[in-house]
Amino acid sequence: MPVDLFDDQTAGLESPPTRIFEITPDxxxxxxxxxxxxNAATSGEVRITTLGGDTATLYVAAGAVIPxxxxxxxxxxxxxxxxRGLL
Structure with a gap:
């Protein structure tokens, strides 16, 4: 197992993601x-609902990370x- 030199630090929302999961739109x-x-492998529109409850369609470019x-x-x-969802 690799050594994590930052394991004694508290991660915040501006910290790099530490987990990733596949998203199947539903x-x-x-x-x-x-x-x-x-993150998306191919560019295009993504319709989402935010944590705050807003629903909107965003354009995501392939490979870009949208916070x-x-x-x-x-x-x-x-x-x-x-x-992909980054956590």
Whole structure:
């Protein structure tokens, strides 16, 4: 196991993500975790609901990391693929 020189530090929202999970867009189910950021393998629109309850469609460029606290990614209105949630 590699040595983590920062293991005695408290991580904040501006710290680098430490976990990642695949996102399958779904109109009826919230994500298992609220994200710190989103990433997509292919560019396109992503319809999300934020932690604050707002629903909007964002454009995500392939490979870009979008810092957003998303609680749901909708299938309807989402074109980008290969979505990942960063925690």
């Amino acid at each position: 109109d009826g189910t919230d994500l298992p975790f609220v994200t710190r950021a989103l 957003i606290r998303a609680s749901r990614v909708w299938a309807t209105g989402t074109v980008a693929s290969g979505l």
